Amino acid sequence: MELDERNKRVLQAVIDSYIANGSPIGSNVLIKRYDFGVSSATVRNIMAELEEMGYLTHPHTSAGRIPTDLGYRYYIDSLISIENDSDDLEDQLRQVSDAPGLQGEDLEGLMQEASRFLATLSHCAGVVISPVEPEGRYKHIEFVRLRGRQVLLIFVTSTGMVQNKLIDLDESITQHDLNYFSAYLDEELEHWTLADIRQRLLDKLQEEKLLFGRLMEETYRASQEVHERDAEKVYIGGASQVMESPEFANVEKMRTLFKAFEDKYKLLKVLDRSVAADGIKVFIGSENPLYEMQGCSMVVGSYRAGTNIIGTLGVIGPTRMQYKQVIHVVDYTARLLSRLLGERYQRGLDR
């Protein structure tokens, strides 16, 4: 699959041009816009060659060429240079990332803001998955008696994540007893990892069928739920951006995409799985792991706390997107989010 220099240049020109204008591009237009030093007939031959290799195609005989998914693949792997970005974009990035909202305290707000940030700068839908906290360990459980048999359970991890659950007991219990039980759990569970405490609770539960049996049981169940519910959340921002691009003039296509957006769980799985490794990944059209999105492309990256990858983010848009810019935006946002969350996690450390 080696392409000589000239063929590469033609392929690049076709794809650049198609990305910019969205219309199939023919040999005449091509030599007018780019200077290859050869005639249109030669370009035609080259294009035919590229088509045979699977990088280009044309919608019908008398139309110009457009890239195939394979063509885009080659383009991204070998042809685009990430370095020479327009300063324009760089400025815009810095400007927008200084705006308020990204600085806010609220994790939820930050996620939402980040997804919107991605969307506005990439003109695609922005997707951010909230961080998992691999460092999280048991810190504290608090029980608050609300009314009668209703008790609020509050679960705190060492990273400051808080989850709560309402439980109904069979019989009333005093706040004093609750405090006692809480102190007991704190002692037994301190510093254990989130994964481990469930087992430990289970052990305790079987070991001693004591006064707090029922409460213990509920605590166990809660810890399980906390584990499940804390499963990462998916934030989608600026979905309406994708409606801008003419490829989605077809309403049916768009509906499929938006349906996929609504099934956040599926999206989560796909995004989570696909970004085990480092760096930015691009899924083009049919490469897309989600069937509903095979007409789209996805550019995804990951953000981290220290050395650990703690979350995923990216954009979803038409296959014909400005890959160069979008890759840069995703990369930038990933770093930005890493920094912002890093601040958050580090801030309280002893200095």
Next chain:
Amino acid sequence: MELDERNKRVLQAVIDSYIANGSPIGSNVLIKRYDFGVSSATVRNIMAELEEMGYLTHPHTSAGRIPTDLGYRYYIDSLISIENDSDDLEDQLRQVSDAPGLQGEDLEGLMQEASRFLATLSHCAGVVISPVEPEGRYKHIEFVRLRGRQVLLIFVTSTGMVQNKLIDLDESITQHDLNYFSAYLDEELEHWTLADIRQRLLDKLQEEKLLFGRLMEETYRASQEVHERDAEKVYIGGASQVMESPEFANVEKMRTLFKAFEDKYKLLKVLDRSVAADGIKVFIGSENPLYEMQGCSMVVGSYRAGTNIIGTLGVIGPTRMQYKQVIHVVDYTARLLSRLLGERYQRGLDR
């Protein structure tokens, strides 16, 4: 604006028919489908009359009639009978509302589920605004020392709402001191309403510039934030449903609508304001308080805890929607949500 019985029947027939089929309806089709006991010519005269009164219009001379917004208004106010619903819908409602998801513990999940419930049954986008809790009173504040100068503040109301905030102190503080301060606050603030405790904290803050000055200050700030952040949230479910209806084949129109969906704050204001009163409200086309939605209709209602209205919910869809069914669905969902939340609030009471 009095219409005689026959005119009413014709208007109703036209609107019913248009809602069902989406195509303008002419005099011939009308007399074939409904039996008025008069000829098409007479019906034509009646239609012309209705048009002059502003209830009907036609897209061009040789097309049939379609309802105007005013026509829909009259239809909803005077012509549709809510009672005689199809048993079909009733069955469907009961069936879907028994499904899991609506029973879950998580408030956030419940809201999301409810919005989806509305969407699937109405074939419109479902909107639910999370409840404000007028009954909420101070219950407990817990401080958890995470690392060094970082302290997690957890705020609990009597209704079981939990909010948390991370604060950075200037100097380290022991968990023991934090517990002391927490106990102090519990004593000082117990049973006060959420609105009042902020003032009370402020008083305390000025009164005693003691050891906990900084902590108190942060607590005050947190209480303020909690108040603001707890502002109702907007949940939109099944937005892709509206793409089904042919009136949104126009992508530009759809984009406007989806942009409006993204600006949840605006949506919140409008929905909140419009449902001060009781019962179901319908906004038709240009009646819509949101400019971006003037091509749409909104059916909104409110849900309650006891006698207090605590939240709003509804659907947004094309002006040509199945009002009768949709109104019923919104009403049903409002009651359902009232019941589910009622259970939640009541469950812990002493029995």
Next chain:
DNA sequence: ATTAGCACTCTATGTCAAAGAGTGCTAATT
């Protein structure tokens, strides 16, 4: 190996006619 030239293909656009749906008016009927 490159290129000029040309036949060929397919789309996009515009025009035209015919069919169909529906109206509004008039004159006749009840």
Next chain:
DNA sequence: AATTAGCACTCTTTGACATAGAGTGCTAAT
């Protein structure tokens, strides 16, 4: 006086057809 039959008129939709334009692919010449 209200209703109706009848008819001319209007406007959209559809399909057929011609034309212009863009672009290819092939062949033969360079």
